[in-house]
Amino acid sequence: MKTYTWYLISAYGSVFGALALIGWISIRNAIVLKKRLRKQVSEPL
Amino acid sequence: MIKLPRFWLQLGSSKKLYSLSGQLLPFSIIGCVLLLAYGLLGGLLWAPTDYQQGEAYRIIYVHVPCAILSLMIYLTMALCGAVYLIWRIKVADVISVALAPLGLVFAICALITGAIWGKPMWGTWWIWDARLTSELILAFLYMGYIGLYTAIPNQQQAAKVCAILALIGAIDIPIIHYSVTWWNTLHQGSTLQWRGSHIAQEMLFPLLAMIGGLALYAMTIALIRIRTEMLARNVDQQWVKQL
Numbered sequence: 001m002k003t004y005t006w007y008l009i010s011a012y013g014s015v016f017g018a019l020a021l022i023g024w025i026s027i028r029n030a031i032v033l034k035k036r037l038r039k040q041v042s043e044p045l
Numbered sequence: 046m047i048k049l050p051r052f053w054l055q056l057g058s059s060k061k062l063y064s065l066s067g068q069l070l071p072f073s074i075i076g077c078v079l080l081l082a083y084g085l086l087g088g089l090l091w092a093p094t095d096y097q098q099g100e101a102y103r104i105i106y107v108h109v110p111c112a113i114l115s116l117m118i119y120l121t122m123a124l125c126g127a128v129y130l131i132w133r134i135k136v137a138d139v140i141s142v143a144l145a146p147l148g149l150v151f152a153i154c155a156l157i158t159g160a161i162w163g164k165p166m167w168g169t170w171w172i173w174d175a176r177l178t179s180e181l182i183l184a185f186l187y188m189g190y191i192g193l194y195t196a197i198p199n200q201q202q203a204a205k206v207c208a209i210l211a212l213i214g215a216i217d218i219p220i221i222h223y224s225v226t227w228w229n230t231l232h233q234g235s236t237l238q239w240r241g242s243h244i245a246q247e248m249l250f251p252l253l254a255m256i257g258g259l260a261l262y263a264m265t266i267a268l269i270r271i272r273t274e275m276l277a278r279n280v281d282q283q284w285v286k287q288l
Contacts, residue, residue: 004101007165008089011158015107019262022150026266030273034288037276041286 057134059275060284066268073265080258087251095248101165106252108158109236110259111151115183116218118148118263122190123215126208138204139278141211142194143270147263149187155180167231175224176232179217186214 088106095102122144128137159177160170171177190207197203220227225234236244236252244252279285 002100004099004165007101007161008103011104011107011161014157014161015111015154018150018154019259019266022147023262023266026269026273030269033273033276037280037285037288040280 057132057136059136059139059279059282062136063272063275063284066272070265070268073261073268077258077261077265080254080261084251084255084258088255092248092251093245098166101162104158104162105236105248106255108155108162109252110256111158112155112180113256114259114263115148115152115155115180116221117260118144118151119183119186119211120215120218122148122211123218126211129204129208130212135204135278136275138208139274140267140271141190141207143267143274145187145190145194147266147270149184149191151263152180152184152187156184172231174230174232175228176221176230179221179224183214183217183221186210186217190214 084106088103092103094100122141125137125141125144128134129141156177159180163172164170190210193210194203194207197206222235224230225232234243276285276288
C-alpha cells in the first residue's frame with residue numbers, strides 16, 4: 001500500500017476508534033446505572 | 046441579577062431536561078448517521094485529489110471537525126460554568142461534567158490527526174507552533190477539569206471550582222482560533238471562513254457534512270452522558286423511581 005494510505009488509515013482509525021470507545025463507555029454506564037436503579041426499586045433496602 | 050426566560054428556567058429542572066434529551070436522541074442519531082455517511086463517501090471517494098497535498102489532504106475530513114468540536118465543547122462548558130456560578134443551576138454543572146471527557150477525546154484526536162497530517166506535509170510530527178501548542182493547552186485544560194472534579198470530594202465545591210477553571214480556560218479559545226493570524230505559524234490558515242472559504246465546493250460540502258455529523262455524534266453521546274449523570278444524582282427523587 002502507498003504511504004498516504006497508511007496516514008489515512010491511522011487518522012481515520014484513531015478518530016473513529018476513540019469516538020467508538022467513548023460511545024461504548026457512555027452507553028455501558030447508562031445501561032449499568034439503569035439496571036442498578038431497577039434492582040433498587042424492585043428490592044428496596 | 047438578570048432573570049432567565051421561562052424556557053431556560055424549565056430546562057434547569059432535571060426531570061424536564063431528562064425527558065427533552067430522550068426526545069432529541071432519535072433525531073440526533075439519524076442525522077449523525079446520514080451526515081457521516083455522506084461526509085465519508087464524499088471526503089474519501091468523491092472529492093477530487095488536492096493538486097498540492099495529494100491524497101493525504103483527506104485527513105482534513107476528520108482533523109478539522111475534531112478541532113472545531115474541541116473548541117465548541119469547551120465554549121459550551123465555559124458558558125455552563127458561567128450559568129452555574131451566576132444562577133446556581135445544577136443542570137449546567139451536569140452538562141459540563143458530561144461534556145468534558147468528550148471534549149478531551151476531540152482535542153486529542155485533533156492533535157493526533159494533525160501530527161499524522163504534519164508528517165507528510167511539513168516533514169515532522171510535531172512542532173512548538175502557536176496553533177499546535179495552544180490546542181495542546183486545551184487538551185491539558187480538559188484533563189485539569191476532569192482531574193479537579195474527581196479530586197474534590199464535595200460536589201458543590203467541585204462544581205464551583207471547575208466552573209471557574211472552565212471560565213478562565215476559555216481565554217485559550219480565541220488564542221487557538223486567531224493564532225494563525227496573530228503569529229507567523231507553520232500551521233496553515235483557517236480552511237473555513239464566514240466570507241468565502243479557500244476550498245473548492247466538491248471538497249467543502251463533505252467537510253461541512255463531517256462537521257455536522259461529528260457534532261451530532263457528540264450531541265448523541267453528550268445526551269446519553271447527561272441522562273446518566275442526572276439519574277445518578279437524583280436516585281432518591283420520585284421521578285427517577287417511576288422510570
